[in-house]
Amino acid sequence: MTLENYLLKKYKKSSLNPYLCSIRKYFNFIQNRAETATYQDILEYVGHLRKNENLQPKTIKHYLLNVKIYYYYLIEIGKRNDHPCSELYLKDKINRQIAVDTLYTPETLENFLNDTHKDKILQRRNQVIISLLIYQGLTVGEICNLQIEDINLEKAEIYIKSSDKKKSRTLPLQAKQILLFLNYLKEDYPKLIQHIVSEKPIKTLITGKLKEEVRPNVLNRMINDHREKSQQLQPIKIRQSVIANLLKKENDTRIVQVFAGHKRASTTILYKQTELEILQNAINLYHPIREI
Incomplete structure (x- = not known):
């Protein structure tokens, strides 16, 4: 074997x-x-x-x-009868704190949707991906796993399946996404999949021109291959920003937990700013301390 x-x-x-x-x-x-x-x-x-x-x-x-x-x-397979590291466990401390003060504002997130890929078919596909990042706060893995049947344009909803770390959930689509998704599926999607050879019908929402299956690292490259290094998008930071911004507006942490698909409320709390952090950010924004 x-x-x-x-x-x-x-x-x-x-x-x-x-x-x-x-x-x-x-x-x-x-x-x-x-x-x-x-x-x-x-x-x-x-x-x-x-x-x-x-x-x-x-x-x-x-x-x-x-x-x-x-x-x-x-x-x-019988090549060893012992395991050299089965009892080896690392104790490196994992920093789980979210640097909330460095995240994107809702206005900045909205600007990301203005994708300018030279290939118009890929531009709209990229806008679909980015919209799922900035409006639903999905992970790249969740976007890769989306099927066309998970999108319900009539109800303006999207269904995200459960995974090892995330709960399943149904989230609303924003008004801007309805026409974007409709045009993508009707006009661009058939052109993207026309050269793909597959024994099974292609059902994934996001695809490339030559390959049906898109992996998270490939998806990240899709939305950044035409951007300057300083302008490249960071999907994980976008997701963190969406969750943190929602927490600022929403008093009920449970609602944000369901939106994000977190299995534990303690994970959601990591995105919440303390009153001291909010005050400090306001001071930095409106009264920055400058070196003379």
Whole structure:
């Protein structure tokens, strides 16, 4: 059984490439010692990630998890009878605080919708993506998983399926989105999928010209490939901004929690500014302290 077959057997198909990419990263470091690596070898790999890769603790933990999966695979196929790092757990502190004071205002978010891609078909597709970011605050993963059937233009609603970290929910579409989605699906979508070869009918809302399945990192590149580096959009920051701005307007945290799909209210609270932060931001905006 190959590593790829093992991953397909144990995990979702959509996770295959991310897992393989992460494990190959480990192979590049460990070279020909992968099958016989020791606990110390893996500690060296973790040390390398911490020192040279400038990664967040959460990302390093994710890389270690994929290394563990690789050794479970070797045990499964009989190449090892021990696991060198099954009991290795990292204690790097993950900073979960949201830097609310650096997020986008509603006015700035609205300006993002003015996408200027030179390809008019791609421009409208990108506007659909950006509208889902700035109005519904969706993650790039949620946008990639949207099906055409999840969009109900008659009811002006969109259904977002549940995932490992998010609850399912139905959100209203904004008035601006109705005509945008209608034109995209009627005029642009048929042109985008006309050259795609697929045994099954194409149902995903967002697609490229040559490939049916769009992954989160590809979607991020779609909306930024024609922008200057300083003008590139950050989907995670947009989502955080939408949630934080809604919290400013909405007293009921539970409503915002449902909107965002958070499974825990404590996650939603991270986006809430304290009265002191609001006062400090106002001072910085209207009475900035300048060095003389």
